[in-house]
Amino acid sequence: MAIRKPPAKPTSSPRSAYVLGGNRIPFARSGGAYAHASNQDMLTAALEGLVARYGLQGEQIGEVAAGAVLKHSRDFNLTRESVLGSSLAATTPAYDVQQACATGLETVVSLTNKIRLGQLESAIAGGVDTTSDAPIAVSDRLRRTLLDLSRARSVGQKLAAASRIRPKDLAPAAPRTDELRTRLSMGEHQAITTAQWGITREAQDELALASHQRLAAAWDAGFFDDLVTPYRGQTVDGNLRRDSSLEKLASLAPTFGLTIDAPATMTAGNSTPLTDGASTVLLGSSDWAAEHGLTPLAAVVDAEAGAVDFVHGEDGLLMAPVFAVPRLLARHGLTLNDLDLVEIHEAFAATVLSTLAAWESDEFGRTRLGLPGAFGTVDRARLNVHGSSLAAGHPFAATGGRIVATIAKELHLRKERDGGTPRALISVCAAGGLGLTAILEAA
Amino acid sequence: MANPITTTLSARLSGLLGFSPAVPLVRWAPGRPLVDGKVLVLGTGADADALAALLSGDPATPDAAGDEVLDGWGLDVYRHATPDEQYAAVVVVLTDLDHPDELHEPMLATASTLKRLTRGGRVVTVSRAATADDAPAVAAARQGVDAVVRTIAKESRGGSTANGVVLTGTLPVTAPSVVGGLRFLLSTRAAFVHGQLLAVDTEAGALPADWDRPLEGRVAVVTGAARGIGAAIARTLARDGATVVAVDVPAAGEQLSTVANEVRGTALQLDITADDAGARILAHALARHGRLDVVVHNAGITRDKLFANMSEAQWDAVIAVNLAAQLRINEALLVSGDFTDAPRIVSISSTTGFAGNRGQANYAATKGGVIGMVRATAPLLEPFGGTANAVAPGFIETEMTAKMPAVTRQVARQLNSLQQGGLPVDVAEAVSFLASPQAGGIVGRTLRVCGQNVVGA
Numbered sequence: 009m010a011i012r013k014p015p016a017k018p019t020s021s022p023r024s025a026y027v028l029g030g031n032r033i034p035f036a037r038s039g040g041a042y043a044h045a046s047n048q049d050m051l052t053a054a055l056e057g058l059v060a061r062y063g064l065q066g067e068q069i070g071e072v073a074a075g076a077v078l079k080h081s082r083d084f085n086l087t088r089e090s091v092l093g094s095s096l097a098a099t100t101p102a103y104d105v106q107q108a109c110a111t112g113l114e115t116v117v118s119l120t121n122k123i124r125l126g127q128l129e130s131a132i133a134g135g136v137d138t139t140s141d142a143p144i145a146v147s148d149r150l151r152r153t154l155l156d157l158s159r160a161r162s163v164g165q166k167l168a169a170a171s172r173i174r175p176k177d178l179a180p181a182a183p184r185t186d187e188l189r190t191r192l193s194m195g196e197h198q199a200i201t202t203a204q205w206g207i208t209r210e211a212q213d214e215l216a217l218a219s220h221q222r223l224a225a226a227w228d229a230g231f232f233d234d235l236v237t238p239y240r241g242q243t244v245d246g247n248l249r250r251d252s253s254l255e256k257l258a259s260l261a262p263t264f265g266l267t268i269d270a271p272a273t274m275t276a277g278n279s280t281p282l283t284d285g286a287s288t289v290l291l292g293s294s295d296w297a298a299e300h301g302l303t304p305l306a307a308v309v310d311a312e313a314g315a316v317d318f319v320h321g322e323d324g325l326l327m328a329p330v331f332a333v334p335r336l337l338a339r340h341g342l343t344l345n346d347l348d349l350v351e352i353h354e355a356f357a358a359t360v361l362s363t364l365a366a367w368e369s370d371e372f373g374r375t376r377l378g379l380p381g382a383f384g385t386v387d388r389a390r391l392n393v394h395g396s397s398l399a400a401g402h403p404f405a406a407t408g409g410r411i412v413a414t415i416a417k418e419l420h421l422r423k424e425r426d427g428g429t430p431r432a433l434i435s436v437c438a439a440g441g442l443g444l445t446a447i448l449e450a451a
Numbered sequence: 452m453a454n455p456i457t458t459t460l461s462a463r464l465s466g467l468l469g470f471s472p473a474v475p476l477v478r479w480a481p482g483r484p485l486v487d488g489k490v491l492v493l494g495t496g497a498d499a500d501a502l503a504a505l506l507s508g509d510p511a512t513p514d515a516a517g518d519e520v521l522d523g524w525g526l527d528v529y530r531h532a533t534p535d536e537q538y539a540a541v542v543v544v545l546t547d548l549d550h551p552d553e554l555h556e557p558m559l560a561t562a563s564t565l566k567r568l569t570r571g572g573r574v575v576t577v578s579r580a581a582t583a584d585d586a587p588a589v590a591a592a593r594q595g596v597d598a599v600v601r602t603i604a605k606e607s608r609g610g611s612t613a614n615g616v617v618l619t620g621t622l623p624v625t626a627p628s629v630v631g632g633l634r635f636l637l638s639t640r641a642a643f644v645h646g647q648l649l650a651v652d653t654e655a656g657a658l659p660a661d662w663d664r665p666l667e668g669r670v671a672v673v674t675g676a677a678r679g680i681g682a683a684i685a686r687t688l689a690r691d692g693a694t695v696v697a698v699d700v701p702a703a704g705e706q707l708s709t710v711a712n713e714v715r716g717t718a719l720q721l722d723i724t725a726d727d728a729g730a731r732i733l734a735h736a737l738a739r740h741g742r743l744d745v746v747v748h749n750a751g752i753t754r755d756k757l758f759a760n761m762s763e764a765q766w767d768a769v770i771a772v773n774l775a776a777q778l779r780i781n782e783a784l785l786v787s788g789d790f791t792d793a794p795r796i797v798s799i800s801s802t803t804g805f806a807g808n809r810g811q812a813n814y815a816a817t818k819g820g821v822i823g824m825v826r827a828t829a830p831l832l833e834p835f836g837g838t839a840n841a842v843a844p845g846f847i848e849t850e851m852t853a854k855m856p857a858v859t860r861q862v863a864r865q866l867n868s869l870q871q872g873g874l875p876v877d878v879a880e881a882v883s884f885l886a887s888p889q890a891g892g893i894v895g896r897t898l899r900v901c902g903q904n905v906v907g908a
Contacts (some may be wrong), residue, residue: 060708060718063739195605233720237704301739
């Protein structure tokens, strides 16, 4: 495989686009507090909390972009409908985005690009997902038959179409998280990658424990007081396990990789659970922020998407960021050591650890990344400092907004405390072998 | 309240307990008249004349020279009690009393109007505070007025109220807070204020440009704004023109954001017991709204237990939230230099703060504490044209009181002269008045909103 060269940094610098704040609802375990909330209900709730926090009632925002991974067909205009149900001005435009688990981050990237270009002064990015209120469709065969039936004109044609319906066609089709081309679940894919990189059970459990401990500490410190608004009685992230321990994590039976020729190491404890939730991020130019008495938290500097050929190639399904991040950093003349904070979405503990292992591999750096040696090492003290998806849960499209708002606040606090311009990397893997990465700088 | 089943139950229970049915109180809304009917102004001195002129005058524009003139209120004012006439309000001006004998004429004239007051009618006296420096006859006359007001309140019918404005020293009746206090007590904003004597201490304060939006341009913080009385205060302050910062604990964030969006303010999720709560409130108000003028300390909790059985945790939690947090926030604001443009602190006390209450030693300490706190805080704000006062609600219909046992609740409702519970908005109206520019001359007082509750009166 040819090594992709990073695109050159643009010569003319557009103006900066900033993260001004965020709001999400606490993430809840599937079937929990939000069991009867729709994607639109949750996205509207997250927007309403944002409007209340920043006094945006009746405000016409430049554009709102959000999306969901699991989406009912009726929700083709999910974001616009949520805006109409919110206290924002009804004249606020909106559009839906769908890029698997990168959806949330992609809304931030595309909207900040529009702000940078001067097309927008303000924007709200977001995402939402529910596995509790997932769309259930009729089977493909029944759908085709019903459509034929609707097109049939004569009684004979109608009878012929109707006669093709078989009892097995009536079984509802639930949404699949399996990869369409490999028929393997994401967990099974990661299990292959986990074995490939020799990631141990202990290392995964340690990462999971750190995620819970750090998220709990952030909640206890009131860090989320201005990032989260409770919803339907859920006041903290429902997946957070304050009493988690290495012993408890070690006692869990593996759930993925049971059929491959390697030790099964991935459990419910070191994999993200099915989660319901929604997040939003308020974005704007410095002028718009000043007009509204808001303090920019961080600038969204740049982003890089990537993809791997997980069907035919040797790279794991969730390894696209391994390639995208070196390109992104090279464009800015940066190395991993130049990053003060690193957010790697914890789809599975093993995803994060496989990513780090690839970057630490001399051979991988030389042969796959086209570098003189290993890409580098991430200081664990800088990695997912307030916990990530293993503890918070992972409502697919809502994860990007959670990470961006959390890390933007942290960057701003660090700049206020220590001076300088702290910098953060965000890396999100996604289904289909996709990855999206971004750099934020404290404002 | 509006529920027909509970209303019927209340009525039956009330009947069984031997109480007469309560008369629904008339409450204010923008566009409603100040007084709906004839107004009788009793008294013969210059003060009575001045107030009669104010009440009857046209809603005036500034005079030719552009000087400020007292806007008239355009009321239908009469100066002599006519037998068989029905009045909506009786204003009894008693500021020039020298001897109890002089009470004869105005008091008997007042008495002659009481049977025919309109529903929700008003009796408001304007008098001077009796002090030890007064001649004995003067002090006797003045002190006597207070008890007559309370008696009229106890005899009142049809949702009518009786209250008084009490002037300190030689304060003119045209002082902003005398005028403002009189207007508040005459209005339906004071529907549940009954049997109270509102003291006016100084000539400070200013009449608002628009009586319907006295808080225009002011930024107000309301703690405990997610529910009940706090939410009503947020709505009322916003209705009266203020930009509201709605504060409550993070766990109450969902309702808080609903209130903030309704009043077009901002929500600030904050534990007021945090050491830096005052600084965070101020920073939020300044950054988002450019200023901070009014702080309403409404957040409060109860941890009821007979005192002999009360735990350390129950005592400490109530003190921390209901009193210590307010003191710390006030201190932060006072030293900031950013709370200096006629600032207002309004704190929520309780009738328990006067009378104590079985099972509420901790709560009583804080609600009594608030009365002392505002008395001592107001003088610190006076150099900036500011003041601090408190509102002491009696029985108010809230989610909290809805959880009381039915019989206990019904008895509690009846323990006042209006024979009903007040609504959160009744407390909010008093808070909004004390937050207004026209209340600047009311210094460190506690106004009861209790329907003349027998508790601690």
